[in-house]
Amino acid sequence: MITSFKMALRSIGSNKMRAVLTMLGIIIGVMALVVLVSLVNGATTSVTNSVSGLGSNMISVSVSDNKGKPVYLDTVDEWMAKTDVGLIAPYLSTTSTVVADGESSEITVYGVTPEFYDVQGLTLSMGRFIKSSDIANHTYVCVINENTATEAIGYIDCIGEAIHIGGIEYTIVGVLSDNSSLTTGITSNSVIAYMPFTSIIRLSDSISSEVTKFYVSAPENKTIDEVKQAVTKVLLERFEDDEDAFRISSQSVLEDAMSNITSILTLLLGGIAAISLIVGGIGIMNIMLVTVTERTREIGIRKAVGASRSTILTQFLMEAVVLCMLGCGLGIFLSWVILQVVTTVVSSLAMTFALDGKVVLIAVLFCFLIGVVFGLYPANKAAKMKPIDALHYGG
Numbered sequence: 001m002i003t004s005f006k007m008a009l010r011s012i013g014s015n016k017m018r019a020v021l022t023m024l025g026i027i028i029g030v031m032a033l034v035v036l037v038s039l040v041n042g043a044t045t046s047v048t049n050s051v052s053g054l055g056s057n058m059i060s061v062s063v064s065d066n067k068g069k070p071v072y073l074d075t076v077d078e079w080m081a082k083t084d085v086g087l088i089a090p091y092l093s094t095t096s097t098v099v100a101d102g103e104s105s106e107i108t109v110y111g112v113t114p115e116f117y118d119v120q121g122l123t124l125s126m127g128r129f130i131k132s133s134d135i136a137n138h139t140y141v142c143v144i145n146e147n148t149a150t151e152a153i154g155y156i157d158c159i160g161e162a163i164h165i166g167g168i169e170y171t172i173v174g175v176l177s178d179n180s181s182l183t184t185g186i187t188s189n190s191v192i193a194y195m196p197f198t199s200i201i202r203l204s205d206s207i208s209s210e211v212t213k214f215y216v217s218a219p220e221n222k223t224i225d226e227v228k229q230a231v232t233k234v235l236l237e238r239f240e241d242d243e244d245a246f247r248i249s250s251q252s253v254l255e256d257a258m259s260n261i262t263s264i265l266t267l268l269l270g271g272i273a274a275i276s277l278i279v280g281g282i283g284i285m286n287i288m289l290v291t292v293t294e295r296t297r298e299i300g301i302r303k304a305v306g307a308s309r310s311t312i313l314t315q316f317l318m319e320a321v322v323l324c325m326l327g328c329g330l331g332i333f334l335s336w337v338i339l340q341v342v343t344t345v346v347s348s349l350a351m352t353f354a355l356d357g358k359v360v361l362i363a364v365l366f367c368f369l370i371g372v373v374f375g376l377y378p379a380n381k382a383a384k385m386k387p388i389d390a391l392h393y394g395g
Contacts, residue, residue: 004311008319011291012326022287023327025280026370030331030363033273034355035338037266042339042353044262058119058217058250059228061235065245069238071211073113073135073197080115084222084230089116090214092200092207096166098191100152107148107165107191111200111207119217127159127174134196142195143174151191165193166203224250274366280327281370288320288378299382300390313383320375321368328367332360 012019063071076088092111097104116122117129129143142163149156152163153172161172170193201207218227228248239245292299299312332355339353 004315004318005322007315008322011319012323018287019323019326022284023280023323023330025283026277026324026327026367027280027331027334029273029277029280030328030367031335031338032276033270033363033366034332034335034359036269036273037359038335038339038353038356039342040262040265040269041356041359042343045352057224058215059224059231060249061214061216061231061246063212063235063239063246065239065242066210066212067239067242067245071238072209073211076113076211076214079234082230082234085227085234086217086219086222087115087119088214088216089113089119090197090211091116092197092213094200094204094207096203098148098152098193099164100154105151105191107152107193109165109200109203110192110194111197112194113197116194116215119215123177125175125177126157127172129174130194130196135198138198138202139196140168140170140199141173142170142193143176144172144193145176145190146178148191148193149175163193165195168202170195170199270362277366277370281324281374284320284323284371285374285378287323288316288375289381291319292316292378292382295382296385296390299385300387303385303387304391309383312385313379316379316382317372317375320379321371324367324371324375325364328364332363 071090073090076090079085080088090113094109094111096107096109098107110116112130113135114130114132122129125146127143130141133139134141142165144152144158144163146156149158149172153161156175158172158175162169163172164170176194198209201209216227216231218224222230228250232248235246235248236243302312336355339355343353
């Protein structure tokens with residue numbers, strides 16, 4: 001076996017250019033497999049982490065039919081008193097106009113309670129968030145994100161400044177960082193404002209004080225599934241056991257959907273890369289057939305001096321496998337280089353792309369299999385040659 005390996009290296013080294021061109025298909029195939037799958041995995045990991053940061057420990061509830069028993073803020077306070085649920089953060093949302101420097105633009109406004117800050121995992125850049133006293137007094141205050149501060153005021157440090165939303169003047173009491181939560185994380189480049197739940201009602205006649213949407217966080221001693229069951233029980237009791245009167249969803253549903261999509265993408269990209277490797281394997285079989293033809297006299301001489309069929313078979317099969325594995329090694333190395341470059345280029349997106357050990361192992365095993373499968377026919381052809389015919393070959 002060692003002798004066959006050394007002979008394979010000598011044969012490949014004797015015609016380096018042809019060997020490189022032969023391995024090119026394998027190199028490209030390995031790069032396609034490793035790079036594409038690693039990019040998908042890296043992007044998925046980053047997005048999954050972002051989704052988890054948007055509230056993997058909370059559920060979202062929307063009420064579509066109140067059965068004549070509308071939910072209000074005092075109802076929410078009663079539910080929060082139950083030990084089986086954590087914080088409940090009701091919210092209202094609408095779009096309005098914000099006036100800055102004589103120009104108006106669209107703004108997304110959320111009417112929230114103090115619990116919204118903790119449930120959503122918001123981060124203040126400066127100032128404070130909405131307080132219970134703001135809810136009770138219907139105060140004209142708001143909290144904006146950094147992008148809104150820049151767009152509407154012109155600078156981030158704008159605590160105490162006035163902002164006109166929907167023709168009503170609000171005092172800015174806080175500025176949120178554009179880096180977290182379901183609302184600020186995904187729409188960090190949007191113009192957003194948060195105001196007391198009781199104050200947003202004044203922006204539009206179409207907004208009522210009824211709570212139809214809210215988030216519920218899980219307390220430390222409860223799992224999200226336990227909280228979901230507790231909230232479901234409470235809602236069923238209120239809405240006459242009608243499961244269609246409300247809808248409960250969680251981030252885990254989104255994470256599961258993303259996982260399924262990622263798996264399908266990985267399989268599709270892996271299949272495309274596998275086709276590239278098979279094409280490379282065909283190229284190796286083709287060049288091995290040429291090699292067998294060129295070395296027909298050598299085969300005849302070796303058989304004439306006693307070389308067995310298995311020895312000839314092993315020699316040429318080893319050469320095909322070595323070609324595949326060399327191409328695989330180069331492909332993996334170039335894949336690592338490409339991933340490092342991509343990681344550097346997209347560093348601002350906080351994404352990291354690295355070689356996936358499982359993908360590398362699959363690439364190595366698949367390349368070895370290709371070397372055996374596509375090298376077997378030329379090797380078997382060489383092994384079946386009759387010494388006399390090989391010695392008389394005049395090609």
